Amino acid sequence: MRTATDWLERRALTLVAGATALVLLVVFYYPVATVFVDAVYAEGRFSLAAFREILTSEFYLVDIFWFTAKQAAYSTIASVLLGLPGAYLLARYDFPGRKTLRSLTILPFVMPSIMVAIGFVATFGANGTLNSLLAALGLPRVELLFTLEAIIVAHAFYNAPLVTRVTTAAWESVDARTVETARSLGAGPLRAFWDVVAPQLRPAILIGATLTFVFTFASFPIVLALGGVQLATVEVFIYSKVRSLEYADAAALATIETAISLGLTYAYLRYEARTSGAGEGAHPLPRRSLVPDDWSLRALAVRTGIAGYAGVVLLVFVGPIASMILASVTGGDGGLTTANYEFLVERQATGTSAQVRPLPAIRNSLVFALGTLVVALPMGVALSVLTTRRFRGRAAIDALTMAPLAVSGIVVGLGLLRGLVFGLEIGAYRIRVTGAVAVVAAHAVGAYPFVVRNVAPLLDALDDRLVESARSLGASRVRALLDVELPLVAPGVVAGAAFAVAISIGEFDSTVILATGSEWYTMPVALERYIGRRLGPATAMGVVLLVVTSLSFVVVDRFGGRWGRL
Amino acid sequence: MRRRAFLRRAGAGGATALLAGCVSRDAVPATEGGTDTGTGDGAGTDGATTGTTESGPTTLQVATYAPFVDAPSSSPGPWLKEQFESEFDATIEWQTPDTEINYFIERASRGVAVDADVYVGLDTDALIRVDEKLSEDLFVPAELSNAGNVKPGLQFDPQGRAIPFDTGYISLVYDENQAVAPETFDGLLAEEFAGDLITQNPQSSATGRAFLLHTIAAMGEDGYLDYWRRLVDNDVRILGSWSDAYAAYSEGEAPMVVSYSTDQVFANAEGQDLSKHQIRFLNDQGYANPEGMALFADADAPEVGRQFMDFMLRPAVQGEIAVRNVAFPATEDADVPADFAQYAKEPPEPVTFGYDELKGNVSEWVDAWSREVAQK
Numbered sequence: 001m002r003t004a005t006d007w008l009e010r011r012a013l014t015l016v017a018g019a020t021a022l023v024l025l026v027v028f029y030y031p032v033a034t035v036f037v038d039a040v041y042a043e044g045r046f047s048l049a050a051f052r053e054i055l056t057s058e059f060y061l062v063d064i065f066w067f068t069a070k071q072a073a074y075s076t077i078a079s080v081l082l083g084l085p086g087a088y089l090l091a092r093y094d095f096p097g098r099k100t101l102r103s104l105t106i107l108p109f110v111m112p113s114i115m116v117a118i119g120f121v122a123t124f125g126a127n128g129t130l131n132s133l134l135a136a137l138g139l140p141r142v143e144l145l146f147t148l149e150a151i152i153v154a155h156a157f158y159n160a161p162l163v164t165r166v167t168t169a170a171w172e173s174v175d176a177r178t179v180e181t182a183r184s185l186g187a188g189p190l191r192a193f194w195d196v197v198a199p200q201l202r203p204a205i206l207i208g209a210t211l212t213f214v215f216t217f218a219s220f221p222i223v224l225a226l227g228g229v230q231l232a233t234v235e236v237f238i239y240s241k242v243r244s245l246e247y248a249d250a251a252a253l254a255t256i257e258t259a260i261s262l263g264l265t266y267a268y269l270r271y272e273a274r275t276s277g278a279g280e281g282a283h284p285l286p287r288r289s290l291v292p293d294d295w296s297l298r299a300l301a302v303r304t305g306i307a308g309y310a311g312v313v314l315l316v317f318v319g320p321i322a323s324m325i326l327a328s329v330t331g332g333d334g335g336l337t338t339a340n341y342e343f344l345v346e347r348q349a350t351g352t353s354a355q356v357r358p359l360p361a362i363r364n365s366l367v368f369a370l371g372t373l374v375v376a377l378p379m380g381v382a383l384s385v386l387t388t389r390r391f392r393g394r395a396a397i398d399a400l401t402m403a404p405l406a407v408s409g410i411v412v413g414l415g416l417l418r419g420l421v422f423g424l425e426i427g428a429y430r431i432r433v434t435g436a437v438a439v440v441a442a443h444a445v446g447a448y449p450f451v452v453r454n455v456a457p458l459l460d461a462l463d464d465r466l467v468e469s470a471r472s473l474g475a476s477r478v479r480a481l482l483d484v485e486l487p488l489v490a491p492g493v494v495a496g497a498a499f500a501v502a503i504s505i506g507e508f509d510s511t512v513i514l515a516t517g518s519e520w521y522t523m524p525v526a527l528e529r530y531i532g533r534r535l536g537p538a539t540a541m542g543v544v545l546l547v548v549t550s551l552s553f554v555v556v557d558r559f560g561g562r563w564g565r566l
Numbered sequence: 567m568r569r570r571a572f573l574r575r576a577g578a579g580g581a582t583a584l585l586a587g588c589v590s591r592d593a594v595p596a597t598e599g600g601t602d603t604g605t606g607d608g609a610g611t612d613g614a615t616t617g618t619t620e621s622g623p624t625t626l627q628v629a630t631y632a633p634f635v636d637a638p639s640s641s642p643g644p645w646l647k648e649q650f651e652s653e654f655d656a657t658i659e660w661q662t663p664d665t666e667i668n669y670f671i672e673r674a675s676r677g678v679a680v681d682a683d684v685y686v687g688l689d690t691d692a693l694i695r696v697d698e699k700l701s702e703d704l705f706v707p708a709e710l711s712n713a714g715n716v717k718p719g720l721q722f723d724p725q726g727r728a729i730p731f732d733t734g735y736i737s738l739v740y741d742e743n744q745a746v747a748p749e750t751f752d753g754l755l756a757e758e759f760a761g762d763l764i765t766q767n768p769q770s771s772a773t774g775r776a777f778l779l780h781t782i783a784a785m786g787e788d789g790y791l792d793y794w795r796r797l798v799d800n801d802v803r804i805l806g807s808w809s810d811a812y813a814a815y816s817e818g819e820a821p822m823v824v825s826y827s828t829d830q831v832f833a834n835a836e837g838q839d840l841s842k843h844q845i846r847f848l849n850d851q852g853y854a855n856p857e858g859m860a861l862f863a864d865a866d867a868p869e870v871g872r873q874f875m876d877f878m879l880r881p882a883v884q885g886e887i888a889v890r891n892v893a894f895p896a897t898e899d900a901d902v903p904a905d906f907a908q909y910a911k912e913p914p915e916p917v918t919f920g921y922d923e924l925k926g927n928v929s930e931w932v933d934a935w936s937r938e939v940a941q942k
Contacts, residue, residue, distance in 0.1 A: 063942045117810050121817045128817070145819060146803050224806025229767045230798065232940040236806075240769035240936070244929055245668065245699050332836030339836075343638055352644045354635040354660035417669070422678045430678075512664040531809050532637035533892065534832055535816070538809075 012478045016382035020448070023379070026433065027441045028404055028412070031419030035411050039251035050252035060237075065256070068217055068233040071148060075155035075216040076209050082156045082316065083163025083208065085309045090164070091171030093306075094287040102168060103550075103557040105161045106498050108317060110506030110549050112524050114531065115542040117225035118327050119320030120154055121145065129319055150226040155216045157316055162215075162499075163208035166454060169495035170204035171197075173458050173488075176285045197285075203272055203457040210268045211405065211453065214261045218408055239410050254411045261406035266399040272457065273395050321546070328539035340540035343530075347537075358541065361526035362548055364436075364515075365505050368522060369552060371440035372447050372504035373497055379444060380451020380496055385481060387452065388460045401452065404445045409509035416442060416513045436520055442510040447503040451496035458489035487563075494560030501556055505549050523548065623651075626870045629661040629670065630686040634891065636662065639832060642890040649886075650877055656870045667692040670862075671699050680704070683865035684874060686731070688858045690722045690918075691775070694925050705860040708872045712879035715897040720856040724921050728858030730896040731878050732887055735827040735852035735913050736776035738763075740844050744821035747846035751784045754797060754848075761801035764811045765824040768932050772855065773808050777824045778935060779928075780853040783917050787931075791938050798939055827852055828892045830909040845911045852913025856896065 008015075039050055054060045090102050108116075123129045124144040131141045144150050174197055182192040220235035229236070234257050241250035290306070292299040331337030344358045351357040387398050404412075416438075423432030433441075462485060470480035486493055508524045515521055521529075523545040530538040635643025647658040661682055663669035673680050685705070688696075696704050705727040713729055720730040740747040745762055748754055754763060766774030778790075785793045803820060805811045815823035833843040859878060861871045877883060884900035887893070894912065895902060919928075 059937050059941070063940055067942050114807075114809055114813070118813045121814050121819060125814070125817050125819050127819075145814070221806055221810075224767055224770070225810040229769075229804040229936070229939050230942075232936070236767075236769070236940075237936070240932075243665075243668070243770065244932075245671065245695055246929070332833065332838035347638075352635075352647075354643060354647075354662065355641075356636055414672075417665075417672060418676060422673065422676050425677075529632055529636050530638050532633050532639055533808075533812075533826070534639055534836070535809060535813055536836075537638035 006476070009476045009478050013382050013385060013481075016378050017386055020379045020383060023375075023441055024401075024404075024445060027416070027420065027438065028445045031415030032407055032412060033415070034418045035247070035415045036251050036255055038247040039255050042248050047248075050248040051255075054249075054252055054256065060253075064232070064234050064237060065260075067231075068235075069260070071151060071155075071223075071231070071233065072213050072217040072219075074148070075152050075159065075219075076213045078152050078156040079159040079212045079216075080163050080205065080209050082312070083160035084167060084205065085305075086160070086164035086313070087167035087171055089306060089309070090168045092285065092287055093290050095290040099557060099561065100554060102165075103498070103553040105164050105168075106502050106553060107321075107546070107550060108157050108161050109159075109499075109502045110545070111158070111321075112506070112508070112527050112542060112545070113221035113225055114527070114538065115324050115545075116154060116157065116222060116320060118535070118539065119322075119324040120150065120157075120226055122323035122327065123315070123319040124150065124153070129323070130315065145226060146228050148227065148231060151219075151223055151231060153316060154222050154226050155212075155219060157320065158222070159212040159215060161317075162211060163205070165495050165498065166208045166211075167201060167204045169454055169491040170201050170458065172284050172491040173461070174200050174285055176283045179285060200461065206268060206271070207453045207457065210265060213264060214405055217261055218257060218406075220410075235408055235410070238408050242410055242414055250411070254408045257408060258403075258406050262399055262403060265402050265406060266395055269395040269398045269402075272460075273390075273398075324539060324546070325543050328536070328543045332536075340536040343537040344540050344544070356521050356526045356529045358526060358544060361521055361523045361541075362544065364520055365522040365524075365545075365548065366552070367436070368439055368443055368511075369501045369504040371436075372443040373500050373556075375440060375444035376447040376451055376500040377493070377497060379448040380500075381455055381481070381486070381493070383448070383452050384456040384459050385477075387456050402449050405449050412442075413509040413513045416510055421513060434514055436515075438514045439511055439520060442514060443504040443507055444500075446507060446510070447500035450499035450503065451493075454492040454496035454499065455489060458492040459485060462488060490560065490563065494557060494563075497560055498553055498556050501552050502549070505545070505552065623655045623657050624867050624870050625657045625659055626684070626867050626874055627659050627661060627682040628684045628686055628874065629663065629682040631666050632662040632664075634662075634687055635660045639835070639892065640890045642887045645886060645890060646878070646883070649883070650874060654870065654873060654877075656867075656873075658874070667696065670704065671696055674700050674702070674704055680862055680864060682862055683867050683871040684859060684861055686857075686859045686878075688728045688860055689772070689855055690921055690924055691928060693723055693728055693858070693921065694928065697925070703863045706863045708861040708868075708875055710872065710876045710879065712876050712897070715879060715881075715899050717896060717898055719916060719918075720854070720896050722856055722918070722921055723858065723860075728860045729875060729879070730856040730858045731884075732891055732893040732896050733854050733856040733916075734893045735847075735854055735911075735916065736773050736780065736824060737827040737852045737911070737913065738822050738846040738848060739815070739825040739829045740822040740846055741815075741818075741842040742844045743841055744818070747822050747844070747848075749846070749848070749850075751781060751793070751848050754802075755793075755800055757800075759800065759822075761803070762820050763797075763822045763824070764803045764805060764815055764820045766808055766811050767804055767806050769936060771807050771811075773811075773824055773826070774804070775932070776853045776855050778932065779919055779924075780848070780851070780917060782931060783853070783919065784849055784851075787927075790931075791934060794935060794938055804939065822846075826892075827911045827913065828894075828909070830911070831892050834909050847911075847913040847915075850914045851917045852915075854916040854918040856918070857893070 040046055040048060086105065090098065121128065134141055178196050179192050182196045187195065218235050219233060220239060223231060223233050224236060234253055238250050238253050238257070241253065292303065328340050329336055329338065331339060347355065348357050348359055383401055387394060420433040420438055423430045466484055467480045470484045471477070475483065506524060508528070511522050512525050515525065523541065527538050527541040527545060530541050633641065635641050643660055650656065650658055667685065667688060670680055670682070670685065707726045710729060716730055720733055722728065722730065738747050745759070748756065748759065765777050768775040768778040781793055782790045805814065808825070811823050812825060814820065827845050829845060830840055830843050833840055859875055861868060861875065865871050878887070879897055881897065881899045881901045884895040884897050885902045888895045888900060888902050889906060894910065
């Protein structure tokens with residue numbers, strides 16, 4: 001028996017990597033291929049007509065692709081600018097509620113677009129909070145909605161938390177002794193930051209920016225909700241083509257979209273592969289108190305900056321979320337009401353078999369989130385270890401494993417319908433994959449790249465000698481990973497885990513395809529169902545989603561924090 | 567060709583355990599009309615018993631759009647199921663695939679059996695997609711005793727497969743405290759209405775599509791693009807979905823929104839101020855969007871399916887559907903409650919494009935429209 005466990009331990013990494021490849025093949029590459037093939041193969045003939053039409057159309061190239069890239073670039077800059085101060089604050093200062101705040105940073109990431117739209121209209125609209133504030137201060141009102149600016153702010157709402165979370169994890173993994181060494185050699189605090197800390201943060205900031213670009217490049221509902229068709233992105237057209245069953249056009253558009261996203265990701269990964277550190281991690285920099293011991297001019301300036309940033313955060317993040325909560329308790333006559341929540345209670349009590357009830361939706365969401373965590377973490381960690389090895393074509397392999405982030409959700413959904421729900425006919429058998437397991441697999445495929453991108457750079461930065469000494473003392477590769485490396489990069493693992501939960505809870509496209517029928521619907525699916533022709537009940541469901549998600553993040557962080565002694 | 571008649575689900579016993587046993591197997595049995603042991607794959611993946619079982623009621627699989635059974639206001643679905651089952655020896659199972667009719671088109675074009683008997687909620691657009699994408703018949707005409715009562719103006723299927731069961735009218739909803747909506751399409755171009763109208767994207771929203779078609783009906787095929795260019799210059803807001811648009815309208819972002827002429831029914835139910843829910847029929851017209859039902863060609867229980875469709879057209883049932891689906895009945899003799907007309911407004915003149923007018927045109931119209939409007 002002992003030898004069997006030994007054998008398993010020695011082979012564990014290879015086995016997990018193999019299983020990951022298999023899952024990717026079944027729930028991602030094969031289904032998506034069934035759609036992409038439509039771009040070049042229709043009615044039994046090979047044809048590039050769809051590509052030719054798009055690539056020779058000024059409308060598609062300039063008005064759609066170029067515009068989409070432009071707004072994604074602006075959105076990325078806004079997200080990084082808005083996200084970095086948050087990482088600085090969370091990683092370098094201590095204040096009551098810091099851990100909870102860090103857990104909640106990722107909350108916007110899971111907000112359904114209709115909720116964000118409602119919150120944004122209430123915050124930035126003509127009669128919104130911002131304009132009331134400006135009016136109170138005697139300043140002119142701003143027309144923000146239905147402009148490119150509105151889309152950029154909304155994208156920052158979604159993605160700045162991502163930048164914050166990834167960068168915070170990297171910052172918490174900075175080896176304090178390297179900074180101390182620099183300081184003892186006479187470098188000032190700024191110089192030490194630029195020469196020692198910044199290089200250790202750069203990969204995290206860049207991956208945050210890359211992911212943000214990829215996401216905002218494929219953004220769809222929020223663009224139309226806050227901008228309008230005049231600001232349509234490529235994903236709007238993919239959706240429209242799929243809806244009217246013009247698959248060749250949809251697949252061609254999606255292929256070009258994916259090529260651009262993956263190309264960018266590949267370029268980033270090539271860059272990442274060239275940089276590597278030799279830190280030892282897990283000696284985080286000491287945190288400062290938000291209230292300084294002595295009010296020097298510099299301390300005052302920094303605190304003023306933090307206060308200003310807090311104001312922006314209140315407006316951009318807290319404002320819309322508070323508006324959503326307010327909307328859920330506001331009646332049609334503008335007064336306070338509990339009617340929307342009463343609807344949820346009533347639906348729970350009297351819902352029929354074909355109707356979606358809130359409690360099963362909450363339960364399913366949590367089950368899927370836990371399942372995703374259990375599947376995506378090993379997948380992500382195993383791939384992180386493999387990608388820290390040096391080999392030719394590493395960046396290409398890496399980019400392939402990142403593909404689930406770069407392919408349009410609409411295309412993935414259609415592929416899952418064809419590939420898994422309809423299944424594959426082999427002789428007299430039809431192999432189908434649906435239900436809970438398929439949902440978890442699909443969520444894990446969407447989530448594990450986040451684990452990889454949070455863990456791999458930190459693992460890469462560790463000193464190889466740590467593992468070598470563990471190995472020379474007789475530990476297997478997996479033992480060394482579990483006992484030596486992972487605890488040292490705990491912030492990254494925990495951040496990855498939080499992302500996995502977030503991705504799973506927020507996922508809609510694949511879930512609604514795979515969880516057809518009356519059994520496996522989740523909170524976002526329930527919210528969609530409750531829209532009907534009145535918005536009230538959906539806002540109440542949105543608040544339920546907010547609360548359940550917040551609690552999940554706090555639990556993940558606390559549990560992970562205990563393990564990693566954060 | 568009734569594939570399902572000789573396809574049988576082997577069920578849990580025969581399921582191979584790949585990925586923890588969520589893979590199903592269809593074995594080809596020697597006999598026809600076996601039973602299914604459902605494993606909870608959900609809508610459209612698990613058929614029910616066929617009409618040839620000796621014991622128990624027949625199961626009728628009715629596919630429809632989700633709000634028909636699951637809207638927060640009220641849905642006809644549960645009531646219809648209860649009423650029908652109390653009278654007929656049958657059990658209704660609702661299926662609500664997310665992509666609605668496209669789900670069945672996709673199934674049929676991939677050669678996967680369609681596991682449903684009746685589809686409820688087809689519009690002209692959907693029917694055209696069915697006919698353009700599939701070479702074989704997805705639906706067949708059904709002989710109904712009550713079909714003669716359907717208003718002739720609502721009939722939209724030249725082949726008689728889709729029978730209308732209700733209709734909605736798309737109109738403007740406006741807040742008379744902020745602005746009084748103009749009476750004509752041309753009036754919307756006036757300076758005073760700059761930035762005052764919110765509508766929806768015809769590519770992704772039924773109301774948006776109806777409004778676009780209404781402008782084509784009013785301005786002509788040659789004039790509608792120019793009209794829209796001027797609407798865009800007058801700052802019309804075109805949002806993604808009905809809910810986006812209505813949320814923005816509710817927050818006072820603009821005084822007019824494209825919505826349903828039954829808007830006051832909801833507003834009244836929520837005790838809202840009706841001055842914010844005034845209805846305007848531009849050019850005294852409302853664009854009719856009739857909804858039909860049809861029998862699938864390879865239905866397992868075609869007889870019960872026909873009974874159900876006939877049941878849907880009864881005067882009493884038509885009245886209930888109108889109230890619960892907040893739409894207008896399709897038949898001349900519907901028993902609609904007296905106060906229904908108080909809040910549900912009917913246009914002086916319904917307008918709609920028929921099947922033949924839309925076929926071969928609608929996708930070009932929408933495509934040309936999107937290129938006109940999405941120019942940066």
